[in-house]
Amino acid sequence: MRFGGLLAVNAVDMSVRSGEIVGLIGPNGAGKTTFFNCLTGLYRPTGGQVSFAGRPLPPRPRKVVQAGMARTFQNIRLFQNMTALENVMVGRYCRTSAGPLTSIVRGPKFRREEAATRARAQELLGFVGIPEAGESLARNLSYGDQRRLEIARALATDPQLLLLDEPTAGMNPQETRQAEELIFRIRDSGLAVVVIEHDMRFIFNLCDRVLCLVQGEVLVQGTPEQVQSDPRVIEAYIGTSDEGETGDA
Numbered sequence: 001m002r003f004g005g006l007l008a009v010n011a012v013d014m015s016v017r018s019g020e021i022v023g024l025i026g027p028n029g030a031g032k033t034t035f036f037n038c039l040t041g042l043y044r045p046t047g048g049q050v051s052f053a054g055r056p057l058p059p060r061p062r063k064v065v066q067a068g069m070a071r072t073f074q075n076i077r078l079f080q081n082m083t084a085l086e087n088v089m090v091g092r093y094c095r096t097s098a099g100p101l102t103s104i105v106r107g108p109k110f111r112r113e114e115a116a117t118r119a120r121a122q123e124l125l126g127f128v129g130i131p132e133a134g135e136s137l138a139r140n141l142s143y144g145d146q147r148r149l150e151i152a153r154a155l156a157t158d159p160q161l162l163l164l165d166e167p168t169a170g171m172n173p174q175e176t177r178q179a180e181e182l183i184f185r186i187r188d189s190g191l192a193v194v195v196i197e198h199d200m201r202f203i204f205n206l207c208d209r210v211l212c213l214v215q216g217e218v219l220v221q222g223t224p225e226q227v228q229s230d231p232r233v234i235e236a237y238i239g240t241s242d243e244g245e246t247g248d249a
């Protein structure tokens, strides 16, 4: 992915299997979010190809979600003035069949689907640990709960692959532990998960494999043990001006 003269992501080749958690680390500006944006159709890559489950994916977010890839955002992007339940229901609509006409007429088929969507959304709120939040407006939830809600909305699309962009940013230690436990449960349900994170303790504890990006390219990849002891990774972080990234920021 090129932005003018800047090659933001170059030849990043990554695979992730069902039931596996892969971490994506790297200093600020390494290209992590740009990589997610390329995968999910927010950016049209200037070169290369995204394939999912063996099929090429067009760079269109709706097609990507329908193919089974869902994501959350570094800066939470909820519908702040809708309830938590409604936010999750929105995620579900890519799997329902009601078109505009059915929605206006609101016949029995629409009502059946709507009830099923509501029930599934409530179930997902329970799964992410906020079963009581359904009627609260998203903007009134705590920061940690908003992050869980974003995950619930992503899960509502029935993904096979979940991309999480800094899921613990702004969380306190207790919320971070709960997020870790939630991601393990998501993995255990058979999904493939890719996580971007700056919190090293979190990522090395969570992931089966870790890739370290630097200036848009994969510098090192391997098990958490291999990556955290690799001098090139340590150097890549120390070499940045953001010292906070070397610790638990």
Ligand SMILES: Nc1ncnc2c1ncn2[C@@H]1O[C@H](COP(=O)(O)OP(=O)(O)OP(=O)(O)O)[C@@H](O)[C@H]1O
Pocket: 003, 006, 008, 026, 027, 028, 029, 030, 031, 032, 033, 034, 035, 074
């Ligand atoms: N839309 C854009 N237009 C121009 N340049 C961009 C755009 N998006 C990202 N970049 C540049 O691409 C590079 C990679 O940015 P990106 O946000 O992907 O990094 P990152 O690894 O996610 O960083 P961080 O950890 O700070 O979120 C940066 O130099 C950034 O300035």
